Amino acid sequence: MNVLSAVNLQKVYGGRDEANTTKALNGLNLKIESGEFIGVMGPSGSGKTTLLNILSGIDKPTSGTVEISGKNLIEMDNDQLAVFRRQKLGFVFQDFNLIDSLTIKENIILPLILDKRSPEQMEARANAVMSLFEIDGIADKYPYNVSGGQQQRTAVSRAIINHPDIVFADEPTGNLDSKSSTSVMKCLERMNTENNSTILMVTHDSFAASYCKKIIFIKDGTINMEIVRKGTRKEFFDRILDCLAVLGGERNDI
């Protein structure tokens, strides 16, 4: 089943003057099936984050369409998009994006609170997801009192608490050390395999990318290459590095 489809996306930054404009996206097409775990990679400035922001409805494209679960995001206004985001989408950000004045548990149930669900449902889901990611011990602590890895796992929990159609992750390991990165990537992998969540992850990190099932490489605003995981993660990791080399990025470009 098709969860997301983007057709001919263009995003142009800059003024009216042709010479001063920058094309961040240049006629990009993308389809994501239910249950996929896709990594988006590419050198700096290739348009990865722009793509993610447009696909998730945080930013609007200059032209082209984005459909998620049959709904056209382009036609929605900001408030409709807000409701759509909290009901159908999940987010994991590089800087965690947690609210400092709320406890870990309250942060996790935020999308449900915004969506005015019943307290029983919030409690049940929060407890389930917190034990899944082993953060139930810190439920009543505040974000500034827990480690980066725990914060990111909190963010991951928040991303899936509303059973979203698709989860967008923007450099989720960007601010983490390798141990925390591993634990967060394992969380995402489990989400994908056990809950059958659809995930789109933008990353620089080849190691993090190796947890995906499929990687698309973008360069100059379009999809340049696409590889699908076969065999072990180690083999996939090596292939990713090769592709990056071909793409012109450096092998240690993380």
Next chain:
Amino acid sequence: MTFRDIAVKNLKSHIRKYLAYFLCSSFSVMVIFMFSTLIFNKQLTDFCKMINVSFITYFSLVAVIIFAIFFINYAHTTFIRSRYKEFALYMTLGMTKKDINRIILVENSLILIFSMLIGFISGVLFSRLFQMILMKLINLKKVDFAFDFRSFLITFLTFTLIYVTVIILSRLSTRKLEISELLKHSRKIKSEKSSIIIGITGIAIIIVSSITLLFIANNRDLNNMLTFMSYFIIAFTGVYLTISNFGPLAVKIIKRRKGLYYKNLLSINEIDSKFSQNKKILLVLCVLSSIIIFSVASPFALYQQSHNIALNTSPSHIEYASVAGVNEINRNDLDTILKNSDTMFTGEKSIEFLKLDYKGGGDKYDLLGIKPVVSASTYNSFLDKQLVVPEGKAVNIITAWEPGYHGLPSGSRIEFVSGNKSFTYEIQTSSKGTFIADGNVFPSSSGIILNDKDYERIKAASASDVIGSFKVFMFEDWKKTGNVIENLKKVFTGSNSKLSNPVAANMFKLSSTLDTYGNLKKVYSVMLFIFSFMGLLFIITSGSVLYFKQYTELAETKAKFGKLYKIGIQKKEIKTIISRELLMTFFSPLVFGAIVGYSAMYLMTFMVGGSFILAPFMEFASLAIIAYFLFQVVFYLITRKKYVREITG
């Protein structure tokens, strides 16, 4: 790059933060300066002394200084806190704490110097305007505009002292902080020290102190300036405890109902964190609101009531005491004067009294050591009362306006001396009330009522120059009695000057409703001016405090809602959350201020008059509260609109 370059660069890059802090400081200097010029303005202080309201100027200066302490402390703390991250970065790069302290010191000294400069300049300008209006109001022709150097000095000293305290305080708080703490500090929002029990205690203190006040208002022993001040201090301690623990208390109560709690989690959280962050500033706002309400409402009420208060203090339109040759006028002259009145003369009475020397307590009103004494039946028939005074007892009726017993409390003894005999009575009751004539007519703080038999006994033993009479004249319209008063005064001044002791004779004044009314109006208009000026100043101040608070919080709030926006919050939901928080910040000080202001007004009515002005006083207090409330609503709506636009834009 030298250390000084860094400090200068700092200043440039944070110009907006500095500007806000700088304006707060300048504003405080200006306000302190303006009020201190009042204290050292000789004409004004003389006037205030003359009408016994010297405390007004001191009271307002103290209020202003207290305000400045809190305001500057708040501005300084916010300013320093907003830069913790920057300090942490410097320290990571190898700057020592000593260097950081030096930066703080240099910056603050610069701000101190420049805000003094700006504050003094604007203070001088506004003071001129302020004094001009004030002098015009109290009809002082020759106005002396010289600025006393003492007002500069007092402002300078006060302000420097506040600054030094504030810097020491902030040094103490940064001394404890480590780099990691400094980095975390900007994120740490909850204060861990709040307690629910203390919160409840705070509410209890407010309620108990306000109720106690209602009970003691009518008690002459307790109703005085000290009670008034202690009430303010106690009530605001309660307010502070309530505010600082309000968040956790509300959260605790609401958390019992999970559904309600989760539904309003974001609003509750916003209010909770804002309250614990801003408890000091909320206290300042509470104090300001109560002063605004009290200071605007009470002089308005007094001014508007001066007609009634005049009639209450001087119910007889014209009255004077005539005894031992003092205030003597022959019948023909009197009739001529009365006939030439602008208003119809409706009746006169002559009430006999004894001017007796006494031994016993007294104060500045009792310089001559004499009291007017009347018999119970005279008193009862004149005032239509049923007072019973047993033999050997005396009733003391206080005519001086200040609270207290003026040396003759109930149960004390008073000894009259007449001729070579002495008569001693026990004071049965001593209370403020209406005697035959008001306090100006007879130079004494009170009048004495005796049993008819006792009265006759003394009268029989007394020489004829002890027996006198109060003359009372009533007219159709007391406001038109001006020429009668003038003519009588002329006659009395002439005749009294021929007596052996004209100074003492002149202490037996002619009193009239019209004069009382005129004096009251004069006093109240000055009060009205000073107090409403203070009120206006405090309204502006409370507005700028609120504005300053919102302004400093903007970046943080914007970041928070930016995060929520990505997760999926709608604009109208942001608006709801912001509205609720603003509603609490704007109106909770008003509620607390109204409670305290209302109670203070209640106490004040008993201090200046009595129950007869209670209703109009409370009416004015309510009006002031409503007006202030409406003003705040407008201010709230404007701020909300701007603030929401800033956050969501």
